[in-house]
Amino acid sequence: MHMADALVSPVVGGTMWLAACGLIGHSVRRIEASAKDHLVPLMGVLGAFVFTAQMINFTIPGTGSSGHLGGGLLLAALLGPHAALLVIASVLTVQALFFADGGLLALGCNIVNLGFFPAYVAYPWVYRVIVRGRYEAMRGSVAALAASVLGLQLGALSVVLQTQASGIAELPFGAFAALMLPIHLAIGVVEGCVTAAVVAFVARARPEVLPVADAEPVRSLRPVLAALLIAAALTGGLLSGWASSLPDGLEWAIARLSGTEEVSALRGTWHARLSAVQERTAVMPDYAFRQTPLSARPDGSDGASAESTTARADAPSALPLGTSVAGVVGGAVTLLVISWLGFVFRKWPRAV
Amino acid sequence: MAFPMAVERWLDVARMDELARQGTPVHRIDARAQTVTTLLFIGVVMSFARDELSALMPFFIYPVALMSAGRIPAASLLRKLAVAMPFAVAVGLLNPVFDTRPALALGPLHVSSGWLSFLSIMLRCLLTVSAALLLVACTGMQRLCEGLVRLGVPRVFAVQLLFLYRYLFLLADEGRRMTRGIELRSPGVRGVRFRVYVSLIGHLLLRAMARAERIYHAMQARGFDGRIRLQFTSPLRLADPLFVGGWTLFFAVARVWNLAEALGALLMKGVG
Numbered sequence: 161m162h163m164a165d166a167l168v169s170p171v172v173g174g175t176m177w178l179a180a181c182g183l184i185g186h187s188v189r190r191i192e193a194s195a196k197d198h199l200v201p202l203m204g205v206l207g208a209f210v211f212t213a214q215m216i217n218f219t220i221p222g223t224g225s226s227g228h229l230g231g232g233l234l235l236a237a238l239l240g241p242h243a244a245l246l247v248i249a250s251v252l253t254v255q256a257l258f259f260a261d262g263g264l265l266a267l268g269c270n271i272v273n274l275g276f277f278p279a280y281v282a283y284p285w286v287y288r289v290i291v292r293g294r295y296e297a298m299r300g301s302v303a304a305l306a307a308s309v310l311g312l313q314l315g316a317l318s319v320v321l322q323t324q325a326s327g328i329a330e331l332p333f334g335a336f337a338a339l340m341l342p343i344h345l346a347i348g349v350v351e352g353c354v355t356a357a358v359v360a361f362v363a364r365a366r367p368e369v370l371p372v373a374d375a376e377p378v379r380s381l382r383p384v385l386a387a388l389l390i391a392a393a394l395t396g397g398l399l400s401g402w403a404s405s406l407p408d409g410l411e412w413a414i415a416r417l418s419g420t421e422e423v424s425a426l427r428g429t430w431h432a433r434l435s436a437v438q439e440r441t442a443v444m445p446d447y448a449f450r451q452t453p454l455s456a457r458p459d460g461s462d463g464a465s466a467e468s469t470t471a472r473a474d475a476p477s478a479l480p481l482g483t484s485v486a487g488v489v490g491g492a493v494t495l496l497v498i499s500w501l502g503f504v505f506r507k508w509p510r511a512v
Numbered sequence: 513m514a515f516p517m518a519v520e521r522w523l524d525v526a527r528m529d530e531l532a533r534q535g536t537p538v539h540r541i542d543a544r545a546q547t548v549t550t551l552l553f554i555g556v557v558m559s560f561a562r563d564e565l566s567a568l569m570p571f572f573i574y575p576v577a578l579m580s581a582g583r584i585p586a587a588s589l590l591r592k593l594a595v596a597m598p599f600a601v602a603v604g605l606l607n608p609v610f611d612t613r614p615a616l617a618l619g620p621l622h623v624s625s626g627w628l629s630f631l632s633i634m635l636r637c638l639l640t641v642s643a644a645l646l647l648v649a650c651t652g653m654q655r656l657c658e659g660l661v662r663l664g665v666p667r668v669f670a671v672q673l674l675f676l677y678r679y680l681f682l683l684a685d686e687g688r689r690m691t692r693g694i695e696l697r698s699p700g701v702r703g704v705r706f707r708v709y710v711s712l713i714g715h716l717l718l719r720a721m722a723r724a725e726r727i728y729h730a731m732q733a734r735g736f737d738g739r740i741r742l743q744f745t746s747p748l749r750l751a752d753p754l755f756v757g758g759w760t761l762f763f764a765v766a767r768v769w770n771l772a773e774a775l776g777a778l779l780m781k782g783v784g
Contacts, residue, residue, distance in 0.1 A: 164600040165644075166637035170558045188666040197738040200668075201727040204675020209720040211680055212687035213713050219703030229713060250672045254680075257648045257656075258525050260592045264644045265554045328562045328633060329603045330610040330626060336603075354710070361714035369721060488616075490776025491566035498569075502576035 162255070163270050163319055165263025169326035176268030176322065183276055184249055187242035199243050206235060207247045211254075220350065229358070230351040232278030233308050237287065237359050240371055241279040248275035269322050273315040282311035295363050295370050301356040308352030309345065316344035526681070528645075531584055532652030537751075538582035543651045543659025545752040549759045550647045554640045556763045563615060563628040567770040568635045574759065575642040582650045589649075593641055597634075604633035653677045658742065667740045679723075687716060 165173075191199060210231035217228045231251070235244035249271045255261040262270045290303035320337045323329050329336075363370055532539070553574055560567060579586060611626030648656060657670040690712055694704060704712065728736075765771070 162599065164603075164637065165554065165558070165640040166600040166633045167603055168558065170555045173558065174555075184669055185666065188668045191668060195738060197732075197736065198725070198728045200671065200738075200740070201675060201731065202721065202724040203672055205679050205683070205720050205724040205727065206717075207672065207676035208679035208683040209717060211676075212683040212716060215684065216687055216691055216709070216712065217704065218706050218709035220706075246669060246672055247676075250669065250676050253673060254676060257644060258528055260595060260641045260645055263554070263640050264551065264647075265558055265640060323603065328629070330607040330629065331603060332610065353706075354713070357706075357710040358713050358717065361710055362717060365714065365718060366721075486566075486773050486776035486780060488566065488776070489779060490770075490772035490774065491569040493775055493779065494566075494569040494772040495572060498572045498576050501573075502580045 162252075162262035163266040163273065163322060165265045167323050167326060167328050168263075168266045168269060169328060170265065172322055172326045173265040173268060176266075176272050178268070179276075180249065180268040180271035183245060183271065183280070187245045190242040191246065194242075199239070203239065203243050203247050203250075206239065207250050207254075210235065210247070210251055218354075229354050230274075230278075230308070230312070230347075232274055233282060233287065233304060233311055233351075234355045234358060236279045236283035237304070237355070238362070238370070241283050244279040244283070245271075245275045248279065269319075273318045273322075277314040277318065278307070278311035281314060282307040286310050295359070295367070297360055297363070300359055300363065304356035304359055305349070305352035308355055309348035312344045312348035312351065313341060316340040527588060528649055529652060531582075531588075531649045532655075534583055536582050538578055538650050540749075540751070541650070541755050542746060542748055542752040543655040544663055544748075545756045546647055546651055547656070547659055547663065549756050550643050552760060552763060553643050556767050557636055557639045557643075559767070560632075560636075563625050563632055565628060565632055565635065566772040566776070567766070568632065568639065569772040570766045571639055571763075573762070575639065575646055578646045578650060579642075582646070584646060584649045589642055589645055592645055593638060597637055600633055600637045604630045607633070655746075658746075661742060667742065670742070671740050682723075683716070683720060686719065690716065 168176075210229070213229040213231065215228075232244065232248055235247050238244075239247065252262065252267060252270045252274060256263055256267050256270070287303045287307040290306065291300055317337065317340075320333065320340050323331070323336065324333050359370070553571070557568065557571055578584070579589070607630040608624060608626035611629065612624045613626075614622040615625035615628050616623040651659065653674065657674050660673075661667055661670045691704075694708065694712065
């Protein structure tokens with residue numbers, strides 16, 4: 161459930177980057193304070209382990225599909241939440257850079273969705289609460305299952321919220337949530353079973369490597385986390401409300417579903433401002449207008465506003481024909497020229 | 513079994529490393545400059561209105577220029593892009609379903625704004641993913657992490673990235689040997705059963721932990737005291753600020769003016 165770059169607006173992506181930086185900074189401080197040197201190579205190797213484990217699938221009986229390890233909760237159970245967050249963040253970074261899973265703009269979203277929720281929410285508040293102290297098979301399995309399901313549900317919900325706040329995809333909130341949450345419930349159960357079984361395996365083979373679950377007090381962590389969560393939610397909500405092209409994803413989805421079409425008012429201030437700059441500085445501000453029929457201007461204003469995207473959405477009958485044709489022709493020619501340049505440029509150094 | 517494909521992907525990672533070791537002018541640009549430019553590029557591309565198409569076209573210059581100047585073969589990038597697209601395609605494909613307002617007219621053909629935004633999502637996906645892949649292909653993990661530390665990323669995290677990357681190949685080989693063993697011992701059985709899978713993953717995990725312990729002892733034997741020391745060699749050259757500045761200027765121009773549309777209008781004027 162990696163969030164993709166193409167669905168995230170810069171404001172949502174940037175806010176999540178800030179949140180992810182805060183999380184990484186916090187976990188780095190906690191790891192440095194713990195002075196456990198052996199964590200340095202262990203974290204690195206376990207990151208590589210998660211990669212490898214994700215490449216191996218098992219068949220789910222009776223369904224024909226296959227499952228694999230997610231890794232977030234397993235890492236938290238083995239390393240504690242801080243080191244786990246750091247390992248997950250590093251895995252996601254390598255995935256974004258080498259495998260094009262997710263992307264750089266969406267990296268912050270992915271670290272929050274796949275790192276924060278398992279390591280800082282599901283692990284301390286579910287897993288550790290159920291396991292309480294020394295690992296014990298039955299309780300450990302229940303804990304792993306419950307924590308995996310919760311972590312993935314929160315992550316999936318977060319994907320839906322981030323997509324909505326970005327306002328690039330048109331999916332209504334309800335429909336998207338109704339699609340994502342059940343799918344990730346199933347994935348969570350499978351992942352929970354795998355995590356439970358692997359932790360139980362390790363507990364049988366080498367019980368000494370499992371940390372005692374209450375090794376560090378949970379209480380000291382809570383205010384920090386709560387503050388972080390609230391801050392992220394607030395900044396995310398406020399900033400995206402101010403800047404995204406859809407002020408409130410939920411409101412918009414409701415309006416959409418109930419059939420009230422007030423889309424034109426939903427253009428956000430940020431995009432509007434940028435396109436205003438674009439118009440003011442346009443090379444040929446009126447070329448499109450000349451070819452647009454006169455009825456295209458319901459308000460009788462001048463060409464600059466008729467060309468704006470707001471007007472395009474407002475009056476579907478009055479399509480700015482000139483602009484779109486110029487856009488299509490220009491876009492195609494630009495693409496051709498660039499690919500030709502790439503071709504020429506590639507041959508050129510060898511010829512010299 | 514998704515393993516053959518996974519092996520393909522591994523080979524590709526190794527290939528990225530090879531590409532990053534070239535000595536082209538692009539590869540000589542400082543990793544910091546490339547990181548900053550890449551992030552800026554992605555931010556600018558994603559800041560366009562969601563149904564923008566033509567204004568995005570000039571931005572293809574950036575990946576194409578890096579690809580040709582850095583001698584990065586397009587085929588390997590495209591293969592990775594094909595892997596990356598599905599989620600964006602799946603979510604974006606619903607845009608035409610939910611948004612049927614007509615937005616563009618090409619003669620008798622009316623295109624809905626949903627299709628426009630879907631195409632726009634695809635374009636953005638191509639642009640941002642190729643920019644991220646090119647960043648690694650033109651710097652390599654080692655230099656990239658150095659650059660990150662000098663940009664203020666905590667050392668612990670950069671070292672974590674380097675460690676992860678270094679042991680990726682070793683553990684992947686181990687995983688591959690294990691799955692091959694299972695395949696050879698269970699002819700005619702498709703897939704791995706859950707019980708077998710758990711013991712497989714469990715053993716892989718125990719071996720990984722034992723390996724980490726050996727590495728730790730080796731580090732201690734060489735005087736590791738918990739402090740991480742990194743050595744930087746490359747100073748900034750004149751080309752680095754020029755690289756950042758030049759691209760920033762281009763991004764700004766292409767963000768404010770729709771270059772493609774202006775070109776189209778100019779051409780149409782010439783024709784008509």
